[in-house]
Amino acid sequence: xxxxxxxxxxxxxxxxxxxxxxxxxxxxxxxxxxxxxxxxxxxxxxxxxxxxxxxxxxxxxxxxxxxxxxxxxxxxxxxxxxxxxxxxxxxxxxxxxxxxxxxxxxxxxxxxxxxxxxxxxxxxxxxxxxxxxxxxxxxxxxxxxxxxxxxxxxxxxxxxxxxxxxxxxxxxxxxxxxxxxxxxxxxxxxxxxxxxxxxxxxxxxxxxxxxxxxxxxxxxxxxxx
Numbered sequence: 001x002x003x004x005x006x007x008x009x010x011x012x013x014x015x016x017x018x019x020x021x022x023x024x025x026x027x028x029x030x031x032x033x034x035x036x037x038x039x040x041x042x043x044x045x046x047x048x049x050x051x052x053x054x055x056x057x058x059x060x061x062x063x064x065x066x067x068x069x070x071x072x073x074x075x076x077x078x079x080x081x082x083x084x085x086x087x088x089x090x091x092x093x094x095x096x097x098x099x100x101x102x103x104x105x106x107x108x109x110x111x112x113x114x115x116x117x118x119x120x121x122x123x124x125x126x127x128x129x130x131x132x133x134x135x136x137x138x139x140x141x142x143x144x145x146x147x148x149x150x151x152x153x154x155x156x157x158x159x160x161x162x163x164x165x166x167x168x169x170x171x172x173x174x175x176x177x178x179x180x181x182x183x184x185x186x187x188x189x190x191x192x193x194x195x196x197x198x199x200x201x202x203x204x205x206x207x208x209x210x211x212x213x214x215x216x217x218x219x220x221x222x223x224x225x
């Protein structure tokens with residue numbers, strides 16, 4: 001078997017291994033090096049125009065986790081038992097418009113574009129928001145568009161974790177407004193720039209999952225030739 005086939009099998013095996021883990025073995029902890037690897041998979045993830053509208057907050061303080069659990073009914077077991085608990089924050093619309101300080105910093109200092117290319121990309125992005133995608137006039141749509149990009153990073157982190165035998169669970173079972181308030185009160189989130197997108201727990205499963213079920217390929221794929 002070629003190395004390519006081995007790699008393909010390893011990746012598909014990771015997808016079969018991965019499941020939404022509801023309860024973790026609280027006695028088993030992810031090593032620092034393994035979690036750094038998971039975070040690097042998130043950091044290197046793609047985003048629209050490469051503007052990275054995310055921030056990964058790792059909540060290890062159990063008192064803070066308990067406060068979050070009051071408003072996250074869909075994450076209470078995971079908050080109590082996960083080795084690592086992540087909150088993914090998303091940039092607010094004010095930071096994502098073409099003329100914002102954040103976008104300017106991304107273009108100039110992160111992407112290191114020349115002045116000519118920087119201006120061209122900024123103009124293109126401005127047209128994208130105002131005309132082609134036409135979302136700039138609706139702050140809620142702008143925020144949700146940025147949130148969708150964070151799910152790319154989350155998916156990559158969960159796959160990276162599964163490849164080395166680490167379990168995960170993405171979660172939306174929380175009251176967004178109240179969780180935002182907790183994060184602000186704890187000094188974790190700057191409400192002028194961020195809002196919560198999604199939660200995710202990482203660790204090692206306490207129970208074996210049921211058999212994975214998915215629709216067949218013929219139902220989910222259509223070829224247009």
